[in-house]
Amino acid sequence: MTASTNTFDNTPFVIDYGPDLEDAISQLQERIEATPKLTQRYPARWLAIKLLEEDNIVSANVAGISGGAEILTIASQYIANLRSKYGEDVDTLIADRRYSWINHLVREIIRQGGADEPTTSDKIDQIVTNRWLGVPIFMLAMWAVFKLTTDVSAPYLDWITDVIGGPISNWALALLALVELENSWVASLVVEGVLAGVGGVLVFVPVLMSLFLALALLEDSGYMSRAAYVMDRLMRMVGLHGKAFVPLVVGFGCNVPAIYATRTLENRRDRILTGLLAPFMSCGARLPVYVLFATVFFPAYSSLAVFAMYLLGILVAVLIGLVLKNTLFKTSETTGMIMELPPYRLPTIRNVWSSMWQRTKGFLHGAATIILLTSIVVWALMAVPVGGEGAFADTDIDSSLFSRVSDLVTPVFKPLGFGSWEASGALISGFVAKEVVVSTLGQVYNVGGPDKVLEPTTFLEDVVSIVTSFAQATIDTFKSIPLILGIDLFGDEAQDAPSELMTAIRTGFEASSGGRGALAGLAFMVFVLLYTPCMAVVAAQRQEFGAKWMWTSVIGQFVIAWLVAFAVFQGGLILGI
Amino acid sequence: MINTTHTIALAGNPNTGKSTVFNALTGLDQHVGNWPGKTVEKKEGRWKYNGSEYRIIDLPGAYSLSSFSMEEIITRDFILEEKPDLVVVVVDAANLERNLYLAVQILEAEVNVILALNMSDIAAARGIDIDVSHLSEVLGVPVTPMAARKGQGLDDLKQVIADALNSTKNGGSHHQ
Amino acid sequence: MLQQVLHEIETANGPVYYGELARKLGVERSALDGMIQFWVQKGRLRRNVPPGHTDSTICGGSCRGSCPGPNSCPFVMKTPQAYSIRIQE
Structure with a gap:
């Protein structure tokens, strides 16, 4: 020129x-x-x-x-x-x-390179957003996300479990001993309340960080927009409003913003319908539950089990959407829409890190506030004796207020295979936030308790062991990367011994299901996926759609969750799984 | 106010490298303030070339000359009311179609225009090949390809501006 | 050209994306964006952003939908930019 x-x-x-x-x-x-x-x-x-x-x-x-x-x-x-x-x-x-x-x-x-010539991004989009290939590619991307999430984080999960269960518990007890409180209710609060509860959730930080890492990679590369586009078409195929996709995709991260995101829809009916479906999108908070149960009951197929939960969520949302669309929400035509699919690019470390850290921080914030508070409440309820036996914070757990109250709803879950007060209690407190299911399970199955004999170690030994085990976890993670691709470079390693909590869950579920622990575990995962959304979502629903629709969601989802979990457990029994 | 011979306005869409061109021309000899009664930043500077001095105004980035945004109104008012001797419209060669929407509206305002085809390097990297002389012919104004960020084509632009101002009939009418 | 853009969005079966429509009409993506912004100004297209949001970032948690910025929000999610036909009342 x-x-x-x-x-x-x-x-x-x-x-x-x-x-x-x-x-x-x-x-x-x-x-x-x-x-x-x-x-x-x-x-x-x-x-x-x-x-x-x-x-x-x-x-x-x-x-x-x-x-x-x-x-x-x-x-x-x-x-x-x-x-x-x-x-x-x-x-x-x-x-x-x-x-x-x-x-x-x-x-x-313009002699060359004009608007008619597709760019590389355009060429990729022609495949990725293709009418037939779009959905399978989306599924594949999700599968990769969960494979990454479960495999990469597994060694760190073990590491942090050991750190919280070992050195941190030791230090807490040592500190309590210093102020001569090691045998008081304060020790019980710290060990059975905070460490078992909040600690039980914190061990899943590596899992969530991996999920957020994978999501950030998808977002920053530009694929997320394509996923939204593909989802949009899927929604339209079942007659839902196209714009519903935004809240639903947002829902995979957290359901609360998903409810607010329904405001982008013009029609109130569409807003409500989308707001009712968004909680079926499995949010990050439910992931610890899946990972825990998948590790307990399906150790060889844990990422598959987690992936199945996400798919089931979408499937149920689509089916419920279809039903509602043909009954309560008949009107409203879809309007045309155009969206920008930003060009694909290599994700930058800066963006990926900031997005991952922002969300992890959100999770940690939740752990430090609502989960901590719930754990303390659950601990207090577990500390209160019922029926004259024992004293405060020195009571047999089976005769605590928490177990007695939880027991009241236990019959409801009997046909689903997890009719124990422990599982019922976890589900009740899980209404506060779904991660709490895990923290409560950590508390109710905290078999050791303060009397647990811990090997005496020095502070220095503890620090050294934390560092070396972290290094080992990192090595294990890198070793696991070829496994994601299906290549087993390092040969089978001995499976880690399950933690006390895992053993306790397995025993508990075996007992409540008549020996069909795995089936009951699966039913429990399904129930956690589908049942009444957490408190924050319910509040958002009330604010956005009013009390009537809030109750529809609360009761409706409970019923749906019960029915699907019932079908899973009873169906499994009939099939003899 | 800077007392100079000619006023040159720089106009263009946001993010077309207009400021880079402005800085390249004026160097440190610039003055930043606000447009009278507006919250939009006004940048003015002095450029000396071959013994002449020019007053350069960096107009705010705008997509059109309608009255939709403050930036559009300022750009329009300046071009019509201050009647600069020359408007250098900086366009992004990689997004020519959108950028020309502003350029043709400035041309319609019957002022002397030079089209600075900036980011030519990016356009070339994307395989966009522009027939510059044909563009110049159709618009009836000089067109200079450049890559301001890399410092390419700035000398050409300076020369084209100086030549254009010398060739205009009323070019000297603003002498004070 | 402008009317064609609106017509294509209106009559398409499902969502349309920029690259697709730009290629179909033979316009540059950025020029298509210019036309879309024109229709937004005219009130015929509407940007799909929740009220109180200035961009397509949606967040949740304690900030209750109106986003004070990614640093004070427990959960932030960026959604793709989209525009839809505004239903005439």
């Missing part, structure tokens, strides 16, 4: 706006040229065009000049005629001609 001619053309630049517009422009131009006060200020043709565009500032200026009012009257006649002829405002017609004129010019002067 080289510089062109360096002189100006002396003929003024003119775009041909077509006969009707040109007629109006030239008539107005003639009038303007007869008014010197106007021509001093504006080029005549330019002013004629601006008046036809109904530019308010220019029109106001013209109105203030003598003779301006008549010109405005003439302009408004032309505007009215053109509008009735074309059914559009004149500024639209003018802008339209300008764009067409430019488009024509650009096609002439």
Whole structure:
């Protein structure tokens, strides 16, 4: 490219706006040229065009000049005629001609690489958003996410479990001993309340970080937008409003913003329908539950089990959507929509890290506030003796207030295979936040208790063991990467011994299901996926849709969860699984 | 106020490298303030070239000359009311179609225009091949390809500006 | 050109994306965006952003939907930019 001619053309630049517009422009131009006060200020043709565009500032200026009012009257006649002829405002017609004129010019002067030639992104999109391949590719991407989430985080999960169960518990007890509280209720609060509860959830931080890492990679590379597009089409196929996709995709992270995101929908019915379906999208908080149960009952297929939960959530949402669409929510047509799919790019470390850390921080914040609080409440309820046996914080757990209250709802879960007070209690407190299911299980199955004999270690030994085991976990993670691709480079290693909590859960579920622990565990996972959303979501639903729909969601989801979990457990029994 | 011979305005869409061009021309000799009564930043500077001095105004980034945004109104008012001797419209060669939407509206305002085809390097990297002389012919104004960020084409632009101002009929009417 | 953009969005079976429509009409993506912004100004298209949000970032938790920025929000999620036909009342 080289510089062109360096002189100006002396003929003024003119775009041909077509006969009707040109007629109006030239008539107005003639009038303007007869008014010197106007021509001093504006080029005549330019002013004629601006008046036809109904530019308010220019029109106001013209109105203030003598003779301006008549010109405005003439302009408004032309505007009215053109509008009735074309059914559009004149500024639209003018802008339209300008764009067409430019488009024509650009096609002439761009010899290569014009708008018709697909970019690399376009070529990828033709496959990724393809009508038939879009959904399978989306499933594949999700599968990769859960494979990454479960495999990469597993060694760290073990590491953090050991750290919390070992050194941190030791230090806490040592500190308590210093102030001579090691045998008081304070020790019980710290060990059975905080460490078993909050600690039980904190061990899943590596899992969530891996999930957030995978999500951030998908987002930053630009794939997430495509996933939204593919989901949108899926939604439309079942007759849902296209725009519902945004809240639903957001729901995979957290259901609360998903509820607020329904505001992007114009129609109230669509908003409510989407708000009722969003909680079926499995949020990050439910992941610890799946991972825990999948590790206990399906250690060889844990990522498959987790993936299945997410798919089941989508499936149930689609089915419920179909039912509601044909009963309560019959109206509302879908409107056209255009969306920007940003070009694919290599994710940057900075973006990925910031997004991952932001969400992890959110999870940690939850652990430090609501989960801590719930754990303390659960501990207090477990500490209160019922029926005269024992004293506060020194009671047999089976005769505590918590177990007695939980026992009241136990019959409801009997047909689902997890009719024990422990599972019932975890599900009740899980209403506060779904991670709490895990923290409560950690508390109720905290078999060791404060009397647990811990090997005496020095502070230094503890620190050294934390560091070395972290290094080991990192090595294990790198070893696991080829496994994700299905390549077993390092041979089978001995499976880690299950933690006390895992053993306790297995024993508990075996007992409550008549020896069908795995089946009951699966039913429990399904129930956690589908049942009543957490408190924060319910509050958001009430704020956005009112009490009536909030209760619909609370009760409706409980019933649906019960029915599906029932089908899983009883179906499994019949099939003899 | 800087007392100079010619006023040159820089106009263009946001993110077209207009400021890079402005900085390259004025160096440190610039003055930042606000447009009268507006919260939009006004940048003004002085450029000396071949013994002449020019006053350069960096207009706010705008997509059109309608009255939708403050930036559009400021750009429009300046071009129509201050009647600069020359408007250098900086366009992004990689997004020519969108950028020309503003450029043609400035041309319609019957002012002297030079089209600075900035980011030519990016356009070339994307395989976009632009027929510059044909573009210049159709618009009836000089067009200079450049890559301001890499400092390419700035000398050409300076020369084109100086030549254009010398060749315009009323080029000297603003002498004070 | 402008009317064509609106027409294509209206009559498409399912969502349309920029690249797809730009190729179909033979316009540059950024120019298509310009046309979309024109229709937004005219009130015929509407940007799909929840009230109180200035961009497509949606967050949740204690901030209750109106996002004070990613640093004070427990959960932030960026959604793709989308526009839809505004239903005429």
